[in-house]
Each structure stands twice: as structure tokens, then as C-alpha cells.
Amino acid sequence: MESSHVSAGILPILSDLDQRLAQFPSLDREGLIANSPGLARWFGPEEPEQRKKTKASVLKEYETDKWAPLLQRYRDNPEINFEALRDQYQGSEEPMACFWNGRFFLTSEKIMTGIRADLLSRLAAIFLPVDHIVELGCGYGAMLLDLVGRPVFNNVTFLGGELSVSGAELSNLLAEKAQLPSKAYPYDLVAEDDQQPFIPPGALIYTSNALMYIPLIRESLIRKLIRYKPAAVIHLEPQLPVNEREHPMGPVLAKYLRANDYNRNLREVVHQAQQEGLLEILYESGPLLGVNPILQDILLIWRPVKI
Numbered sequence: 001m002e003s004s005h006v007s008a009g010i011l012p013i014l015s016d017l018d019q020r021l022a023q024f025p026s027l028d029r030e031g032l033i034a035n036s037p038g039l040a041r042w043f044g045p046e047e048p049e050q051r052k053k054t055k056a057s058v059l060k061e062y063e064t065d066k067w068a069p070l071l072q073r074y075r076d077n078p079e080i081n082f083e084a085l086r087d088q089y090q091g092s093e094e095p096m097a098c099f100w101n102g103r104f105f106l107t108s109e110k111i112m113t114g115i116r117a118d119l120l121s122r123l124a125a126i127f128l129p130v131d132h133i134v135e136l137g138c139g140y141g142a143m144l145l146d147l148v149g150r151p152v153f154n155n156v157t158f159l160g161g162e163l164s165v166s167g168a169e170l171s172n173l174l175a176e177k178a179q180l181p182s183k184a185y186p187y188d189l190v191a192e193d194d195q196q197p198f199i200p201p202g203a204l205i206y207t208s209n210a211l212m213y214i215p216l217i218r219e220s221l222i223r224k225l226i227r228y229k230p231a232a233v234i235h236l237e238p239q240l241p242v243n244e245r246e247h248p249m250g251p252v253l254a255k256y257l258r259a260n261d262y263n264r265n266l267r268e269v270v271h272q273a274q275q276e277g278l279l280e281i282l283y284e285s286g287p288l289l290g291v292n293p294i295l296q297d298i299l300l301i302w303r304p305v306k307i
């Protein structure tokens with residue numbers, strides 16, 4: 001697939017989603033701060049406490065504090081299905097400030113979760129036909145199980161890799177219940193000694209807010225993805241704007257990413273791999289999507305160079 005074909009496929013997706021969000025009031029910087037009381041401190045001179053991301057802190061956040069309790073909630077209410085569980089967990093309809101494609105909107109977590117899934121699903125559809133779509137860092141399947149249920153992917157098997165054992169298990173229980181062709185496996189993106197036969201050659205691989213938990217990505221991770229021989233790799237992950245210093249929100253976005261020790265070098269490491277002739281970047285956006293308005297995902301799509 002050529003980069004011009006990918007860009008031509010992405011343009012209408014972005015403009016459709018622009019239109020969907022146009023019905024919500026847009027917010028200027030003051031409106032954003034007024035509607036995001038928890039975020040106001042990031043706009044001031046106060047220096048935040050610096051956190052350090054480690055495998056142990058990620059496991060505490062996801063295995064212990066998020067996915068194990070969510071798995072327990074499912075076990076306690078086994079009649080609940082994927083959609084209802086996701087709605088309980090990340091489907092609040094309370095008005096909330098969010099970011100989309102250069103603008104802030106007053107919308108809701110539910111709307112933005114839907115936008116995220118629609119964006120990933122339509123991006124993935126550009127690469128059809130493929131037999132497998134793989135999400136690495138799939139959590140309990142918030143995106144994986146949304147995508148696998150869509151008619152456009154009728155002939156596709158979905159696979160997930162996830163650091164948290166409870167996340168992978170919950171994703172599998174929800175898939176089994178809905179009889180969806182999706183299977184998640186315990187998986188560590190960072191592990192060097194990778195013995196993961198579950199990713200078949202030719203798959204479309206994507207990551208959605210997962211690589212952000214690796215403060216410094218090494219080129220070996222990109223080389224590992226290349227060894228899976230994917231048709232393409234899609235990242236929807238937060239990164240700083242390229243022109244961070246000139247960007248009006250640059251200092252706030254940088255302060256937030258640094259203080260939380262979220263990844264800042266994905267773009268750089270992918271560009272480095274392109275310079276080394278390992279891969280070809282098919283598409284790269286500026287700041288595109290933030291359910292949290294100061295944690296803005298970019299879209300970066302690449303494919304291995306065939307040798």
C-alpha cells in the first residue's frame with residue numbers, strides 16, 4: 001500500500017469525524033480551563049510532582065487498580081455484556097472538555113470513546129483484506145472487541161496482546177460471551193526475548209494508548225514489530241507536537257507528558273528506523289485526539305520495508 005493511498009483514505013475519515021464533533025460547542029483556552037478544573041494547575045507556573053513509569057507502576061495501575069477489579073465486577077455480574085461494561089467504565093455522558101484535530105470541544109467521554117473506536121476501525125479498514133488484526137496493549141478489549149464486532153471485519157480474526165493477565169482474561173471472557181473471533185494473550189511490548197507465536201505474518205498491527213507507558217522506546221521494539229512481518233502498523237499514541245516550542249499548547253502538553261513520564265520518543269525512533277531503511281512511514285499526523293485534552297494522540301502509520 002502506497003502512502004498516497006493511505007493519505008487519500010484518511011482524509012475523508014478525519015473530515016467525517018470533524019463533522020460529527022462540529023455539533024458540540026468548541027472551547028477556547030479559557031473555556032478549556034474553566035471546564036477542566038482538574039487540569040487547571042497544568043496551565044500555571046506550579047512545577048508538578050515528577051512520576052516515574054516502571055513495569056511495576058504500570059502493573060499496579062492496570063493489573064491491580066483497573067483490570068483485576070473490572071474482571072471481578074464481571075464475575076459478580078456475569079450477565080453484563082461488553083458494551084454495558086465499557087459504558088460503566090469509560091462511557092460517562094457528563095460534559096467534558098476533549099481535543100480533536102486542533103480544537104477543544106465540550107463533549108463527553110462516551111462520545112470520545114466512540115470517536116476513538118470509529119477512527120481505529122476506519123483506519124484498519126483501509127488495509128483490508130488482511131486475515132488478522134492485532135492490538136498490542138489491548139487492555140480489557142475496549143477497542144479490540146468494538147472493532148471485531150463490526151461487519152466490515154467479518155472475515156478477520158482479532159488478536160490482542162496485553163501486559164495485565166486480568167485484562168487479557170476479561171477480554172477473552174467478553175469475546176467468548178459474544179461469540180466474537182477475538183483472542184487476547186499475555187504479552188509484554190518491552191520483552192526482548194520475544195517468543196510470541198500468536199502474531200501471524202501479514203497481520204495489521206495497531207497500538208492505542210499503550211506505547212505511551214514505555215518512557216523510552218528502543219529501536220529493538222520497532223525491530224521486534226518488524227519481525228512479525230505486519231502488513232502495516234498503526235500507532236494512536238500521545239506525542240509532543242513537532243514544533244513544540246512554537247505550538248501554543250506546547251509547554252502545557254510537554255509538562256503533562258514529562259511529569260507523568262509518558263513516552264516522548266516514539267516519533268523519533270520510527271523516523272530513525274526509516275532513515276536506516278527498515279520501514280516506510282505511510283502517514284503521520286499532528287496532535288489529533290485527546291479524551292484528556294492535554295494528552296493528545298498523534299497518528300503514525302508505517303510498514304516494514306521488504307528486503
Ligand SMILES: C[S@@+](CC[C@H](N)C(=O)[O-])C[C@H]1O[C@@H](n2cnc3c(N)ncnc32)[C@H](O)[C@@H]1O
Pocket residue numbers: 058062063136137138139140141142143161162163164167187188189190207208209210211213214
Ligand atoms: C490506556 S490502556 C489502553 C487500552 C486499549 N489499548 C485502549 O485503547 O482502550 C493501556 C494498556 O496498555 C497496557 N500496557 C502498558 N504497557 C504494556 C506493555 N509493556 N506491554 C503490553 N501492554 C502494555 C496496559 O496494561 C493497559 O492495559
